[in-house]
Amino acid sequence: MQLGNDVMQSSKNEHQRQSLEIDIKALEIDIKEMMLKSRRPPFPPCIYRVSSVLRDVNRKAYTPRTVSIGPLHHNNKNLKGMQTVKFQYLEQFLKRATKTAMLNELPHWGDPMGFVTSLDTDLQIGKHFSCLERFLGLLKPTEGDIWNSYAEDDLNHITLEELLKIILVDSAFIIELFLGFHFKLSKLTPFEIASIRMDLLLIENQIPFFVQENLYEEAFGSYPNIYPTILELSCEFFEPYNDPKMQIQTMKHFTDLLRTCHLPITKDGEHDSNGGTPENDSKNREPDDSNEHLKSATQLYAAGVQFNVSSSKCAFDISFIEPKLEIPCLHIYDDTEVIFRNVMALEIYHYPNKTLICDYVLLMDYLINTSEDAELLVEKKIITSRLGSNQQVAFLFNRLGRNIV
Structure with a gap:
C-alpha cells in the first residue's frame, strides 16, 4: 500500500515538475518576445499608420x-x-x-x-x-x-x-x-x-x-x-x-x-535617392516663411508673369527667369490624390528633412486657389486633368495642402 502511495506521489511530483517547466518555458518565450518588441531598433521604422x-x-x-x-x-x-x-x-x-x-x-x-x-x-x-x-x-x-x-x-x-x-x-x-x-x-x-x-x-x-x-x-x-x-x-x-x-x-x-x-534624375540616369537635399544641410534650418505671401497663378499672371510648360518630365524642374515661370506638365487622374497623400505621409514621417513632394504640393496649392487659377494652368498646358472640371482641380490642391507642414 505504501509503495502504491509512493508511486502516486512520485508521479504527482513529476507532473508538477513538468508543469513548472512548461510554465517557465512559456514565461521565457513571453519575456523574450517582450524584450524583442521593446528593443531600440538600430534604424528608424519605415512603415507607418497615418495620424x-x-x-x-x-x-x-x-x-x-x-x-x-x-x-x-x-x-x-x-x-x-x-x-x-x-x-x-x-x-x-x-x-x-x-x-x-x-x-x-x-x-x-x-x-x-x-x-x-x-x-x-x-x-x-x-x-x-x-x-x-x-x-x-x-x-x-x-x-x-x-x-x-x-x-x-x-x-x-x-x-x-x-x-x-x-x-x-x-x-x-x-x-x-x-x-x-x-x-x-x-x-x-x-x-x-x-x-x-x-x-x-x-x-x-x-x-x-x-x-x-x-x-x-x-x-x-x-x-x-x-x-x-x-x-x-x-x-x-x-x-x-x-x-x-x-x-x-x-x-x-x-x-x-x-x-x-518622382525624385530628380541624376546624370547617370538614376533617381536621386537623397531627395535632392543633403540631410545634414537641412536638419537645423530655420523655417522659411519667404513664400508666406506667394500670390496665386491669376494674380501673378496679372502682374506680368508668363506661365510656360517645361519639357522636363521631373515635376521639380521649376524655374523662374523673369518674367517667365516654367513648370513641367502635371497629369491629374482619379488616383492622383491617393498617390500624393501617401507619398506625402511617408515624407512627413520618414523624410522630414527631404519633403520634396510636400513642397511641390504646397507650391501648387499657393498657385491654385480658385477654378480660374486652375483654368489658367490648364490653358498653358501645365496641367492636364481628367477630373471633369477646373473647380475639382482647385479643390484637389486646396485639400492636399491641408495640415501639411
Missing part, C-alpha cells in the same frame, strides 16, 4: 479597398474575401519554388518557359509543402528587423508568430502576382490588377521589401535566365508611375518606390 490629423481629411486615401498587405489592415472585414486568394497564391508559390529546385532533376522540362507555364501540373500531393519550413526558417532570423520596420505601438495587437505568418503569406502573394503579370499568366482582369496595384502603394499597406528580396532570392535566385530580379518585377508592375528607362537601385517598400520614381 488622425492627416486621415480625417480623406480617410479613403489611406485604406486598401481590395487587398490587405502586412499587419495594419489584416483584420479589415471588408478585405477578408482576398484571404482565400492569398493562400491559393501561397500554394502556387510553393509549387513554383519546389519545381524550380527540381529543375536539374527534371529533364522533361526542356524548355524553361514551358516549366514556368505548366504550374497547373500537380506535384505529388503535399510535396511542395516541404519548402514551407525552409521559408519560415529564412524569416525567423529577421523577425526583429521586420517588427522594427513598423512604427512604435502599431503592432501591439499581434504576436511575432502571427506577424511572420502574415508576412510570408503576403510576400508569396505579391511575388506570384508579379510573376503572373510578367509572364502574362495572370487570370486577373485589368480592373482587378489596377485596384490591387493602388492598394500596394498605400503607406499603411506595406511589408519591408528586404523580406520579399530574401524569399525571392532563396526560391528563384539560382535561375536568373528564367526569373528577373524582384526589383525588376516591381518596377515593371508599377511602370504606370515610373519611367522604365530610369534605374531604381533600392527601396524600403512600394510607397518608397513611388516616391523615388
Whole structure:
C-alpha cells in the first residue's frame, strides 16, 4: 500500500515538475518576445499608420479597398474575401519554388518557359509543402528587423508568430502576382490588377521589401535566365508611375518606390535617392516663411508673369527667369490624390528633412486657389486633368495642402 502511495506521489511530483517547466518555458518565450518588441531598433521604422490629423481629411486615401498587405489592415472585414486568394497564391508559390529546385532533376522540362507555364501540373500531393519550413526558417532570423520596420505601438495587437505568418503569406502573394503579370499568366482582369496595384502603394499597406528580396532570392535566385530580379518585377508592375528607362537601385517598400520614381534624375540616369537635399544641410534650418505671401497663378499672371510648360518630365524642374515661370506638365487622374497623400505621409514621417513632394504640393496649392487659377494652368498646358472640371482641380490642391507642414 505504501509503495502504491509512493508511486502516486512520485508521479504527482513529476507532473508538477513538468508543469513548472512548461510554465517557465512559456514565461521565457513571453519575456523574450517582450524584450524583442521593446528593443531600440538600430534604424528608424519605415512603415507607418497615418495620424488622425492627416486621415480625417480623406480617410479613403489611406485604406486598401481590395487587398490587405502586412499587419495594419489584416483584420479589415471588408478585405477578408482576398484571404482565400492569398493562400491559393501561397500554394502556387510553393509549387513554383519546389519545381524550380527540381529543375536539374527534371529533364522533361526542356524548355524553361514551358516549366514556368505548366504550374497547373500537380506535384505529388503535399510535396511542395516541404519548402514551407525552409521559408519560415529564412524569416525567423529577421523577425526583429521586420517588427522594427513598423512604427512604435502599431503592432501591439499581434504576436511575432502571427506577424511572420502574415508576412510570408503576403510576400508569396505579391511575388506570384508579379510573376503572373510578367509572364502574362495572370487570370486577373485589368480592373482587378489596377485596384490591387493602388492598394500596394498605400503607406499603411506595406511589408519591408528586404523580406520579399530574401524569399525571392532563396526560391528563384539560382535561375536568373528564367526569373528577373524582384526589383525588376516591381518596377515593371508599377511602370504606370515610373519611367522604365530610369534605374531604381533600392527601396524600403512600394510607397518608397513611388516616391523615388518622382525624385530628380541624376546624370547617370538614376533617381536621386537623397531627395535632392543633403540631410545634414537641412536638419537645423530655420523655417522659411519667404513664400508666406506667394500670390496665386491669376494674380501673378496679372502682374506680368508668363506661365510656360517645361519639357522636363521631373515635376521639380521649376524655374523662374523673369518674367517667365516654367513648370513641367502635371497629369491629374482619379488616383492622383491617393498617390500624393501617401507619398506625402511617408515624407512627413520618414523624410522630414527631404519633403520634396510636400513642397511641390504646397507650391501648387499657393498657385491654385480658385477654378480660374486652375483654368489658367490648364490653358498653358501645365496641367492636364481628367477630373471633369477646373473647380475639382482647385479643390484637389486646396485639400492636399491641408495640415501639411
